[in-house]
Each structure stands twice: as C-alpha cells, then as structure tokens.
Amino acid sequence: RCIGVKAEEAEAVLLTLNLLKQNINDARRAAACLWVIQVFSRSVSTANLIGENQGLDVIYRLIPRYTTKHLQTIKAAINAFAALLSTKANVRLVVSKGYTSGLLRLYEDWHSKDAEHVAVSICHALLRCLHKVTYSTAGRHALLSQGGITVLHQTTQTCLLSKSLEPLLEPSVQLMRKCLPKIRLPLTSDQSAYSFPLPGRPHVFPDIDVPSDESADESDDEEPEDNEEADSKDYDDDLETDLNKVRLRPDPDRPKELLPQYSRFCPELLHDFMELDSSSEPEEGSTSSSSSSDEDTVVLSSLPPHSSEKGSRRRSTAGSESSTSSSESHSETETSTDGHTPAAALLEARDFHSRSSILSTSPGFRGRVREARGEESPSQTEDEQDDEEEEGVEESHQTMIDRLLERHGACVPHHEPKMYRAAAANTKSIPGFSILAFPDFWGHLPPAGHEPMAPRRPNIQRKKVFEDVQRILNTDDIINKVVFDLEDNSVQGPSDSLRFFSKFECGNLRKAIQVRRYEYDLILNADANSSQHAQWFYFEVSNMVADVPYRFNIINCEKSNSQFNYGMQPVLYSVREALEGKPHWVRTGTEICYFRNHFCPARGSQRTTFYTLTFTTTFKHNEDVCYLAYHYPYTYSALKAHLNLLQKSVDPTKVFFRQQILCRTLAGNSCPVVTITACPASRAWKDLHQLRNRACIVLTGRVHPGESNASWVMKGTLEFLCSNDPVAQSLREAFIFKIIPILNPDGVINGTNRCDISSEDLNRQWFKPDPVLNPTIYHTKGFLYYLNSIGRTPLVFCDYHGHSRKKNVFLYGCSVKETLWQSGSAVDTVGLKEDPGYRTIAKTLDRIAPAFSFNSCNYLVEKSRSATARVVVWREMGVLRSYTMESTYNGCNQGIYKGLQTGTRELQEMGVKFCHSLLSLTKDVKALYSRILINHINLDHNNLDHKSHNCFEDDEPPCVEEIEYSVDCPSLKGTDLDSDVNSNMASADGEEEGDEGNKGEQQQRGSVGQSQQSSMKSRLFPHLITEASTETLSEKRNTCNGVNITDGQILS
Incomplete structure (x- = not known):
C-alpha cells in the first residue's frame, strides 16, 4: 500500500498510465506497465486516481475475446483490472459503464472456446473481476439481470467433468451464492408466534430491524461471538484488567x-x-x-388427591390474566406423585397403532381445540368443567393410557409415564399446550452402542448449493406448498406429503413448506417476544414412506457456524420402534452441512444473515410417527x-x-x-x-x-x-x-x-x-x-x-x-x-x-x-x-x-x-x-497444560467448504505476480535472441505463464492504435480477432 502512496507523491502513477497508453502495441512493455499498475492499486487513493483518469477504460479494452495470442499480457490486463476494483468508487464506475455484462460475456467466451484448457488462469482472473464487481448491490443486480446465474451454473457443470477445470468451480459457486436474489422468509411477521404480555410493558412487538446481538447469539454462556475469529488483539481488549x-x-x-x-x-x-x-x-x-x-x-x-387448586390446570395464553405477573400466589400446590389428581386426569392418549401420533391432555377433540386456543366452553364455567372432568375423564384415561402401557409396558428407569402426565398437567405454556410429545411421555433409553460422528462427503455443500440454484433456474418440479403452519391450524398438505406438528412442550417448528416431492424447507420459531435466536428445533413428522430419502432444510438458523459441519447429527425418535421395545433417541441424517443462505427476514433488513442446516433422513417404517430434534430433548x-x-x-x-x-x-x-x-x-x-x-x-x-x-x-x-x-x-x-x-x-x-x-x-x-x-x-x-x-x-x-x-x-x-x-x-x-x-x-x-x-x-x-x-x-x-x-x-x-x-x-x-x-x-x-x-x-503426575487458552474461539479447523460467501475469489496456485514477471522475463530473453534472425510476425502458443518467442515489435492488437493517438485513447476500437468493443460493450 505504501508504494502506491509514494508513487503518487513522485507523480509516477499517471506517468505509468501514460506509458501503458503509448505501448499498447508492445506486448512485453504493456505487461510490465500493467504489473506496476497492479502493485500501485493496493493503495485505495492510487486506485481511485487511476480510475479517475480513464485507467479502467484503457485496461478494459486490452481484454479481448478468446485468442491464443499474448496470453501473458491479457492475463496481466485482467489482474490489473481486478486490482483497480478493490475500491468502491471504481466498482461504481465499472457498473455504471456496463462492464459487468462485458466481463460476463468474456468469461463465457473464454470458458466455452478454451477446448484444451490452456487459459484456465485467464478464466479464473475474469471470475475474480466479477467477484469484485459484485461487492456492490448494483453489480449483483447487473450480473443477475444479464443471466449471470444461468451462465455460471452451465459453466460449472462443464467444470465438473474435467479435473483441469476444478480451479474454476469454487469461485463460480461462491459467485452464484453471492448473487442469488434475496428471498424473504414466507412469514407474516419476524416476531415469534408466541407473545406474552410483560408487566409494565406494552404488549405490542412491531417488526423492526433489530441489530444482531452477536454476544448473545454466539455465546452459550461462554461461547464465542461472531467476531471470535478476529485477531487476538480484539480478544485481549475484552479481558478485564482493572484490579478494582x-x-x-x-x-x-x-x-x-x-x-x-x-x-x-x-x-x-x-x-x-x-x-x-x-x-x-x-x-x-x-x-x-x-x-x-x-x-x-x-x-x-x-396430601389428599384433590388438594390441587383448580386454577393450576389453567393454561397460560397470550392474554390470560393468570400469567401476566410474577406476583401470582405462591400457595398453588404441585401435582401429587401418585398421578391421580384431577389435573392429571386431563391427559388422554391416542392409539398409536392408528395414524394419530400425539398425546392429548384434555378429554376430547373439541376440548383440545378449545384449550389450545385458550377458549372456554360457551355454556360452562371453568368450575363446572372441572367438576365434569373430575367425574368423567378418569375412565377415558384408564381406557387409553393404561391400555397402551399394559400392551407395551414401560421400561425406562427413573421414568414413569403416568407421573410425567401428571406433572405436565400443571405446566403452563403461552399457547396452552394440550398435547404431549410421545418421547417425553414414553421415555428414552440410550442405544446399546456408541454412535460415531457422521463422515462428511466431499463437496456435499456444493451439491446442495447446486440443488438450491436449480430451484431458481428450473421451477418445473418445485411444489412450494405450505404443509404446516403453527399459526394456522387449517393448513393441510397433500395426502402424500409429510405431516408436521410442534405444538407441545419444548417443541419448535413454525412452518413447513414442501419444496419438491421429498424435500421440505422448515422455518423455526424465534424466541418468545423476540425476532431472534432461532436455532433449537423439536417437531413431530408422520405419513412418511419407508426407505425414501427425505431432505430437510432448516432455513433460518442464526449462528455463523455449527458442529453440524464437523460430524454432528440431529436426533430421531421412532414411535413404532419405541412400542417394539426400543425407545431410543438416535443420531440420524446424512449429507449434513450448515452454510449461509440467501434468505432474509420477512420484514426486517435484508442485511440480516440466515444459515441453512440441511440433512437427509431415511425412515425405516411406512406411516411411522417420528420426532426430530436438534439435541436430546429434556x-x-x-x-x-x-x-x-x-x-x-x-x-x-x-x-x-x-x-x-x-x-x-x-x-x-x-x-x-x-x-x-x-x-x-x-x-x-x-x-x-x-x-x-x-x-x-x-x-x-x-x-x-x-x-x-x-x-x-x-x-x-x-x-x-x-x-x-x-x-x-x-x-x-x-x-x-x-x-x-x-x-x-x-x-x-x-x-x-x-x-x-x-x-x-x-x-x-x-x-x-x-x-x-x-x-x-x-x-x-x-x-x-x-x-x-x-x-x-x-x-x-x-x-x-x-x-x-x-x-x-x-x-x-x-x-x-x-x-x-x-x-x-x-x-x-x-x-x-x-x-x-x-x-x-x-x-x-x-x-x-x-x-x-x-x-x-x-x-x-x-x-x-x-x-x-x-x-x-x-x-x-x-x-x-x-x-x-x-x-x-x-x-x-x-x-x-x-x-x-x-x-x-x-x-x-x-x-x-x-x-x-x-x-x-x-x-x-x-x-x-x-x-x-x-x-x-487417584491423581497421577502427568503433565498438564496449565495455560489458559482463548477457548472462546472455535477449536475446529476452517470448514472444508466455505460457510459464508467468499469475500474474494479464491486464489489460484502458481499465479502470483512474481511468477508472472519471471515468466515474462524469460520470454523476453528469447524474444531478443530471435529478433536478430526473424523480423516477421511469429505465432504464439502455450499456456498460462508460458509463451513461445515472438517479436518485440509484434503488436498485441494489430491496427488498434495509430501514431496520432498514442497520447489518449479513443472511445472506439477497431476489430481484433473478430471482436469489436464500443463503449465498453463487446460486439461480435
């Protein structure tokens, strides 16, 4: 950076630019000027100075369509152009002149015509320019409007077929990810579906752009924030050094x-x-x-079995008076351990051999609906309802719960389903849960053996990104049907779709959308009274087909990285397996990866970042009832x-x-x-x-x-x-x-x-x-x-x-x-x-x-x-x-x-x-x-490391695939400036020797960094510059290699 500033002070910047203009007809000298400009451009002010003096126009016109000549100089021009795009002013200038489209067409042309793959580094350099241009919103819109996603997707499919084109894959994928159009979450509000009136605060939670609280988002008490990967100085600055x-x-x-x-x-x-x-x-x-x-x-x-207060059975709702203050009477008694209180009698089981899947905590279906909605019977007071429940529900309870337990038997130590049901009857929730999740009711035993971490398939994230891009480019097989909505009980999916449910204790799933036949986007509920902290999930899924891989995409995760990228799997519980004597939460899922996506809040700022957790699960049984969770629920x-x-x-x-x-x-x-x-x-x-x-x-x-x-x-x-x-x-x-x-x-x-x-x-x-x-x-x-x-x-x-x-x-x-x-x-x-x-x-x-x-x-x-x-x-x-x-x-x-x-x-x-x-x-x-x-x-005397480490940082190596969009184009090995200069010097020596006996024009062949000897007097672009126009460059350009460039646009 300093050399650019010093060059400005010595007035060498514009001198170098003029030298470039005067030596466009000399490939070696033009390359040398371009390399110097590339070095100068590391300074922001110097790069802006070159841009203000038509340097971008000059260099852009040195980039032709596909040719086999002067590859070294062409590459130098592209790299210098990319270097100048490191400043916002130059990016705006390039976008305003329409060069984004030109760069895209140049990349497409070079990629499609380079049959022998000798110009891979030139294609890579063009991708680097596109990365720089798409730093700006206008640049991304320009690339998108010119069909950039389609071009990049097609070229990457070609790259997959050839090992020599692999260096172009990652830059292309990252460019596609960065330029995919932002899609708002299909929600009516970013606020949680669960709201609760707080004492002394208005019960209104408008959708606002809440700044991300990284300290809260990333910290699991002591867990690192998103800036945890910043330099150690920032970390040390956070240490408390005030002895007082x-x-x-x-x-x-x-x-x-x-x-x-x-x-x-x-x-x-x-x-x-x-x-x-x-x-x-x-x-x-x-x-x-x-x-x-x-x-x-x-x-x-x-205590007597009926000592429990009737009010203890009332479910809290968003507007109920019973849950609006922490000063509620402390004399309310808890459920008795024998499980026979009237509150306990509210629980009822569904027959799990049918397609029904959940446990009810109220006497009948209509009662369940009323209770879930926080409503009372229109013709009965609560006391009257309680009296009827005390008289009539126990028989129903015995015929359902006890029959189920007698048929299959409970086998989990330190767990009693009836006692769990009794405890759940007195649990107060915001929506008024009236259903028990089966795993919590039935209990869990750890599986017999240990479960290894899941191996990560190579390039699995790339595969998922390609599938997501296909959703935008090819909509023929896209269903986009909402099959579950926590806020709308009337939503019903097709008869052959999965069925979801999450309105039970600890449950979290706000919406499920069927994307393809066996693929679902899932949206989590934010923390109550909040629009943030979506990460935990726990939901029921049913109506599945056995031995079919289902892909689940949880699309509004908030943490910037996850152990799901390092071998962790979600957990699954099968009701059918549990009734067969295997009540296990087991790790499940293949093709697991966690990466930044292109979704944004329904109403908040588009700058808010979401991440996708995607995994594929194959269910063992037809029409089973299963539960999926982030971790073992408790x-x-x-x-x-x-x-x-x-x-x-x-x-x-x-x-x-x-x-x-x-x-x-x-x-x-x-x-x-x-x-x-x-x-x-x-x-x-x-x-x-x-x-x-x-x-x-x-x-x-x-x-x-x-x-x-x-x-x-x-x-x-x-x-x-x-x-x-x-x-x-x-x-x-x-x-x-x-x-x-x-x-x-x-x-x-x-x-x-x-x-x-x-x-x-x-x-x-x-x-x-x-x-x-x-x-x-x-x-x-x-x-x-x-x-x-x-x-x-x-x-x-x-x-x-x-x-x-x-x-x-x-x-x-x-x-x-x-x-x-x-x-x-x-x-x-x-x-x-x-x-x-x-x-x-x-x-x-x-x-x-x-x-x-x-x-x-x-x-x-x-x-x-x-x-x-x-x-x-x-x-x-x-x-x-x-x-x-x-x-x-x-x-x-x-x-x-x-x-x-x-x-x-x-x-x-x-x-x-x-x-x-x-x-x-x-x-x-x-x-x-x-x-x-x-x-x-028994403490031995092994040496331990007694030094405190910065353990608030990740202890994992960088993920093998980029979780975030790349800030810059991934570098290509062996294409640094020094190697380019050395290669040019070697070719220059050969050119001087050949100049003695060969004054005519010579054909050039070779790959990146290598060119056969050619005359020093050969022109990079024949007939491009006349003697009268060496001081300034015209806006027009003559035909070269079948390409005509006018006003920054490439014309055939």
Whole structure:
C-alpha cells in the first residue's frame, strides 16, 4: 500500500498510465506497465486516481475475446483490472459503464472456446473481476439481470467433468451464492408466534430491524461471538484488567433486610429430625418431603388427591390474566406423585397403532381445540368443567393410557409415564399446550452402542448449493406448498406429503413448506417476544414412506457456524420402534452441512444473515410417527416428574431430600430448588453440629433452554447423589447440595433457544436482575447472598451449560492472575496472591472423566461476560470455584470417546464424574480415606497444560467448504505476480535472441505463464492504435480477432 502512496507523491502513477497508453502495441512493455499498475492499486487513493483518469477504460479494452495470442499480457490486463476494483468508487464506475455484462460475456467466451484448457488462469482472473464487481448491490443486480446465474451454473457443470477445470468451480459457486436474489422468509411477521404480555410493558412487538446481538447469539454462556475469529488483539481488549473491578466486591444489589426470607431454603438447618428417635417407620414427607408450614414448598404425596387448586390446570395464553405477573400466589400446590389428581386426569392418549401420533391432555377433540386456543366452553364455567372432568375423564384415561402401557409396558428407569402426565398437567405454556410429545411421555433409553460422528462427503455443500440454484433456474418440479403452519391450524398438505406438528412442550417448528416431492424447507420459531435466536428445533413428522430419502432444510438458523459441519447429527425418535421395545433417541441424517443462505427476514433488513442446516433422513417404517430434534430433548415436566420419583426412591432415614419452590416464573410455573445431604446419624448434638457445618455446593442449569444437554448432565448428578453408591454417600456426608436444575422453566416449556419469555438472555442479567422480569435469577442470587451473609459461602458454584461450537466437556472459571497474564497488563503479578484451588476440579476431571478436556478449560475474566453467573458469583460472593461447565452437542476429539458423538449415557456419566471430582476437595476428611473412595481421586503426575487458552474461539479447523460467501475469489496456485514477471522475463530473453534472425510476425502458443518467442515489435492488437493517438485513447476500437468493443460493450 505504501508504494502506491509514494508513487503518487513522485507523480509516477499517471506517468505509468501514460506509458501503458503509448505501448499498447508492445506486448512485453504493456505487461510490465500493467504489473506496476497492479502493485500501485493496493493503495485505495492510487486506485481511485487511476480510475479517475480513464485507467479502467484503457485496461478494459486490452481484454479481448478468446485468442491464443499474448496470453501473458491479457492475463496481466485482467489482474490489473481486478486490482483497480478493490475500491468502491471504481466498482461504481465499472457498473455504471456496463462492464459487468462485458466481463460476463468474456468469461463465457473464454470458458466455452478454451477446448484444451490452456487459459484456465485467464478464466479464473475474469471470475475474480466479477467477484469484485459484485461487492456492490448494483453489480449483483447487473450480473443477475444479464443471466449471470444461468451462465455460471452451465459453466460449472462443464467444470465438473474435467479435473483441469476444478480451479474454476469454487469461485463460480461462491459467485452464484453471492448473487442469488434475496428471498424473504414466507412469514407474516419476524416476531415469534408466541407473545406474552410483560408487566409494565406494552404488549405490542412491531417488526423492526433489530441489530444482531452477536454476544448473545454466539455465546452459550461462554461461547464465542461472531467476531471470535478476529485477531487476538480484539480478544485481549475484552479481558478485564482493572484490579478494582476484579478484586473489590461491589455492594449487594438489594437491602440486607430482604435476605432473611431465603432462610427457608436451608431446611436442613432448621429440621429437628424427630423421626430419627422414632422406632416406627418414618412418615413419607417427614424427612424427604416439604414442611406443610412453608407455603412455598412442594406438597407431595402425603396430601389428599384433590388438594390441587383448580386454577393450576389453567393454561397460560397470550392474554390470560393468570400469567401476566410474577406476583401470582405462591400457595398453588404441585401435582401429587401418585398421578391421580384431577389435573392429571386431563391427559388422554391416542392409539398409536392408528395414524394419530400425539398425546392429548384434555378429554376430547373439541376440548383440545378449545384449550389450545385458550377458549372456554360457551355454556360452562371453568368450575363446572372441572367438576365434569373430575367425574368423567378418569375412565377415558384408564381406557387409553393404561391400555397402551399394559400392551407395551414401560421400561425406562427413573421414568414413569403416568407421573410425567401428571406433572405436565400443571405446566403452563403461552399457547396452552394440550398435547404431549410421545418421547417425553414414553421415555428414552440410550442405544446399546456408541454412535460415531457422521463422515462428511466431499463437496456435499456444493451439491446442495447446486440443488438450491436449480430451484431458481428450473421451477418445473418445485411444489412450494405450505404443509404446516403453527399459526394456522387449517393448513393441510397433500395426502402424500409429510405431516408436521410442534405444538407441545419444548417443541419448535413454525412452518413447513414442501419444496419438491421429498424435500421440505422448515422455518423455526424465534424466541418468545423476540425476532431472534432461532436455532433449537423439536417437531413431530408422520405419513412418511419407508426407505425414501427425505431432505430437510432448516432455513433460518442464526449462528455463523455449527458442529453440524464437523460430524454432528440431529436426533430421531421412532414411535413404532419405541412400542417394539426400543425407545431410543438416535443420531440420524446424512449429507449434513450448515452454510449461509440467501434468505432474509420477512420484514426486517435484508442485511440480516440466515444459515441453512440441511440433512437427509431415511425412515425405516411406512406411516411411522417420528420426532426430530436438534439435541436430546429434556422437558420441564420431565424434571418435575423425575424429582418426584427421586423423592420416592430415597431412604428418608439416610438421605435428606427436600424440593421447594424458589419462586414463580412470569408464566406462573414453579422453579424447583432441591436440597440433598445425608441425614445425621442421630439427634445428638455432635451429629447435628456436623450436619449444620457441612460445606455448601450450589449447582444450577438450563438457563439457556436450547442447551438440553445440560439437563441430561444434571439428571446424572441428581440420580447419583440420591443413589446408594459409597461415593455419593460420602459426598452427602461432606456437603449440602443446593440444586436449581432449570433456571429458565418458561423458556424450556415454550421451546425457546436462548431467552426467557421476557426475550432476555437470563445469563446476562446476574449483575442486576429484575425481580419481576427475571425472578429466577433474582431469587437465586438472593439465596447466594443469604448463604454468604450467614457465613456459608458455597465451596463450589457450577452452572451447567451446552456448547454448540466446540467438542468435549470443559470448565470456565475465573482467575485474576491468568487474566492479567493473557492481557499483557503492566500490573505486577509477582506480589499478587491467588489461591490456585480453582484448578483442582478441572485437574481431577481430566483424569477421571473420559469426555472432559483440561486443555479446553479457561479461567479468563472478560468484560463482555461480566454479568454471567460464573463471573458475578466469583466477584460478588467471593466463590473461588465458580464455574460454567460446558458440554458439547457433538462429541469428543480426544480420549476413549474420540470420534464418537455424546449420547445421554455419556452426558449423565459426566454429571456423575463431576460429583466424583468433588472428592478432591475433601481429601483431608478422615472418613474419605478408604480404599474404595481414594480410587476415585487417584491423581497421577502427568503433565498438564496449565495455560489458559482463548477457548472462546472455535477449536475446529476452517470448514472444508466455505460457510459464508467468499469475500474474494479464491486464489489460484502458481499465479502470483512474481511468477508472472519471471515468466515474462524469460520470454523476453528469447524474444531478443530471435529478433536478430526473424523480423516477421511469429505465432504464439502455450499456456498460462508460458509463451513461445515472438517479436518485440509484434503488436498485441494489430491496427488498434495509430501514431496520432498514442497520447489518449479513443472511445472506439477497431476489430481484433473478430471482436469489436464500443463503449465498453463487446460486439461480435
């Protein structure tokens, strides 16, 4: 760039341009001038100067149609022209003069007539010019209007037939992708189909061009943003180097007088354990159930079957009063564990041997329709309906659900379909779900073996792009029929099309469009009250034909890359297989790729970028009912049922298990908080004192609803802590576990990907959470404040998350020293004391957990993540071991699981191993020094990499095919400027020798970079320039090689 500026200062730029004009009849000298201009053009101002002085016109006229002569000079002219197009001003100039069409016709001519493929680099250089021109919208429109897509598609089909033409494939494909016309999503609104009235805010969400929040879009708590591939300087600038901010605790965000209300969430400190002195069997609920005096605790099976409030069965709708405020009464009781409450009786099953596929939660079809619409019967009050339901529905329920269960039998451990149905009856959703998805009701068992990562077929993305281009060029086989619309129940597809459904808990599919006979475009629903964060999907599909490959294109994904490009597959559940005793979510899909598409928002800015996830699935059975999901679903109702099962499974004389309601969500759902520890050996003072002085461990999860893998890890943790395993028993004796398994119940229920129904990322609200809009975060933080205020600061805080861009499982923590080291801060860290204990758990996990990767862990504190749970709990509560544990959606690239995708078995195992790692914090406890336990923390002395890495970046190599449109034309090997100059010098030496004995004109042959000797006096374009016109070039040009160029247009 500097040489161009210096050339301007020396007035050498226009001199070189004039030399070019004067030496057009000399091929070698013209080439030399063109190379110099190419170098000068690296400076924007220099390139603009050349363009302003007709340099573009001069060089453009040096590019003829196909010829075998002077290839080196022609190539130099094209490359110089491309170099000048690096500025916006020159691009506008070229487009305005119609050169886009000329370049396209030149490319078509050279490509079609170069039978021996000796001018591949010239074709490539012309493509490079077209890439430059199409930087501008006008350039793209010009190429499109001149049939550029058709030309490029035809030429690429020729390139596929010849290996020597392969260098032209990628530039052509990228050019087509870039120039495809923008197509708006076929939606009435960019806003989510689910809206919810928020307290204190107008219930109006207009379609606006929302700027992309990359920090939110790309971060799965600690996951990288879209600018993650920027240079390391930007990353280092985000590191927090202000010692006052990282070392000084800020004042609490609320008065201390509000903290004592959280004392009820420490029932183990208040319980008198009277049952330990009783010789009779302990009453159910005495130790492991909640106190009836606590209005916020869960009422379990000791309650009468009809104690549930009638209002608990009401579904939340967008306008219902029951879900508009978080201040709804906390006295609402939960479903009893026996599954016989009136609310539970609302559930009804369809016969899965018929073509029907879904479970109903209301007594009849008309009732289902009314409930789904949030309507009441016109002639009955709710109370009257409830009375009738209590009397009549149970019989229907028995004849459907029980018959199904008796016929096929439930076989999933820690899962009871009736209990799930009961829990789901009290779950409140925005649309008022009245249907249960079969996998959630029936349960899931991990398949017997491991599932390897899917191999990526070479050039599969190119194949898919060609198919998409064909949709525009050839519409004969295009159907474009909407077969499912979440917002329009009347939509029905052809009898032979697939049928879709997603109006159930955790479901997400907004619209399905049949494109071809066996191809469907799918559009996901944005997060509630939002127009963003479409990524998670979970839907039912039926009416399929067996052994036929169906292509699915999810066309409005938002993340800029995905593990789907690196071996990850979606998951599938077959109802027929489940009823045959194989209730498995299995990885599925071939020809998987994830790339940027040409769709844009229905009403927002066309600059918004969407990505397509495309995969092909072949179903095993005709007219089966299957479910497809981004990852293994785990619903809020599944958690509620699971907690009730765990409560019933533990021995209340040994395990203190208490579930309580932390708070109500915006939609009125309860947020469970669970306490697990060991009961004292007796009521003796010593035993009670030991119990009340146990260290506290706080675990949370699922703040981002789409991270269902976090719930499976949490499931493993919960089941292990309630088990009879000696390690679990020792951990219960050493610690008191406070667990909030789902921090975002409303988001999970309504199938959002990242946000709560307030449209806020709850993991960015920890610094100052709103008690009304973010109640779960507000009260979780309040509870942590309370523990801190009574001297029971947690020993460990860990927030379970999922990561969509990286493999393995790993931790993010916080370290002042490592942050200062990484940032290159001038702060002297020699005298800075820091407890290295924050690394203990990670080092232990690296040795005992196969899926864990120590080298992926990170302990840096970033400004952009200052409001996440990990940083706030570390900074404000002083918890040294404050972590985010990230679990991959894909699989592992190290250890015994290398090359395998993680399933629910491995995720639950990770939850168990995390518990095992806590033994490393209790090695000084005498009771743990047994041979059985010490094996679980057998730490060897292998060297570990103790350096924090920039783990917010992708750990994958660049995708083998471009996910984005190429910014520039991919370079061609062996065509750099130096090689061209050297080649020209070699030919010049030969020309000088041949000049002695051969004054006549010589024919030139050869390929790129090589030309046979020719006379120095031979003209590049015979009769082009007269002696009187060497100073300035005329607008007209004489015929050369059968081509006439006038006003920038090529004429035959």
